[in-house]
Amino acid sequence: MNQSDEKACLNPRVRMKPMIFNAEQTAAALPYLPLAKAIHALLLDASVNVPPRLVQPLFSGGSLFVMPASDQRLAITKLITFVADNPARQLPAIQGDVVVFDAINGKRLCVLDGPTVTARRTAAVSLLAAQLLSPNPSGKLMIVGAGVQGRSHLEAFAQGLGVKEVMVASRSRASAQALVQHAINLGLQAQVVNNADEALAECSLVVTATSAQHIAMRARPRDDAFVSAVGAFSPRMVEWSPEVCLHMAQHGRIVVDTRDADHEAGDLLQAGLDVPCFASLQDLVQQPHKFTTTSGPVFFKSCGWAGWDLAAARCVVQSLPTA
Numbered sequence: 001m002n003q004s005d006e007k008a009c010l011n012p013r014v015r016m017k018p019m020i021f022n023a024e025q026t027a028a029a030l031p032y033l034p035l036a037k038a039i040h041a042l043l044l045d046a047s048v049n050v051p052p053r054l055v056q057p058l059f060s061g062g063s064l065f066v067m068p069a070s071d072q073r074l075a076i077t078k079l080i081t082f083v084a085d086n087p088a089r090q091l092p093a094i095q096g097d098v099v100v101f102d103a104i105n106g107k108r109l110c111v112l113d114g115p116t117v118t119a120r121r122t123a124a125v126s127l128l129a130a131q132l133l134s135p136n137p138s139g140k141l142m143i144v145g146a147g148v149q150g151r152s153h154l155e156a157f158a159q160g161l162g163v164k165e166v167m168v169a170s171r172s173r174a175s176a177q178a179l180v181q182h183a184i185n186l187g188l189q190a191q192v193v194n195n196a197d198e199a200l201a202e203c204s205l206v207v208t209a210t211s212a213q214h215i216a217m218r219a220r221p222r223d224d225a226f227v228s229a230v231g232a233f234s235p236r237m238v239e240w241s242p243e244v245c246l247h248m249a250q251h252g253r254i255v256v257d258t259r260d261a262d263h264e265a266g267d268l269l270q271a272g273l274d275v276p277c278f279a280s281l282q283d284l285v286q287q288p289h290k291f292t293t294t295s296g297p298v299f300f301k302s303c304g305w306a307g308w309d310l311a312a313a314r315c316v317v318q319s320l321p322t323a
Helices: 003-010 023-028 032-042 114-133 148-161 173-185 196-202 242-251 281-286 306-318
Strands: 054-057 063-070 074-082 094-102 108-113 141-144 165-169 189-192 205-208 226-229 253-256 298-301
Touching: 023 108, 023 114, 032 114, 032 148, 032 306, 063 306, 074 114, 074 306, 094 114, 094 306, 108 114, 108 306, 114 148, 114 226, 114 253, 114 281, 114 298, 114 306, 141 148, 141 196, 148 165, 148 173, 148 205, 165 173, 165 196, 173 189, 242 253, 242 298, 253 281
Parallel strands: 141 165, 141 205, 165 189, 205 226, 226 298, 253 298
Antiparallel strands: 054 063, 063 074, 074 094, 094 108
16 A cells, blocks of 8 residues: 555545445536536537447346447446346346546546436436427426436436426326425425326426336327437337327427437337438537527437447546546
């Protein structure tokens, strides 16, 4: 043990931040607004390299995801499993880590809690999309699906958009009530709704974060609605009915998170839509002059991308000690 390590052990005030972040530490290092700004900056960075993610089917029906990404300073790999029915086992659906390296010398800088990074960066992507695209960001928010993603989107939209009223729909009444209580603890007005389709008429902001094992939404959103559909991230998964997706394509605007959605956006693919014809979030950020405001609802389809995890890693690394 060298002298500086000995001092750190004897004096907690000079102890270095942990190289391995637990869920709480990872969340604390990723505030939603700075993370959304980091995602915006990443979309303007030509040095970012994100190869296709590897999805390995598991014997149980789950999947193992290997998601690398790099830029001029950092290289990351997210290694997580997704098992949709894990909540029935009292386990999280997503488990794993994000490993962050120095891209110059290859040194491992830190390990982040994978589910926490996934939850917070996904919500921050939705927040950025809402900031850029929402026709009416000051209205009520409805969250369909009261799991980890529902909670992170509630927090992100409250902090980033100033949402004051929230409606929550979930197959689990207990989960819905727990998320409503969390919203109340944050100072929001909140209530459980039994019929999400009927509640659409009251909300200009909608987040669907279900397990996406079957269609959850069949009603059309309002003309001034912004929808972030995050539950379905493979061709087989779906949250919104084909009829609603077709309506959104014909009478509003559909935007995808990345070009990976071309072969992963189950909601849109199952509706028979030509996904490559829709703009991506990067298109909007890099060429905003090409995208004028249009009337009608906005449907933002989010499938996930290792670039979002790289943006999260940038945020965390900025807080690491330089010594």
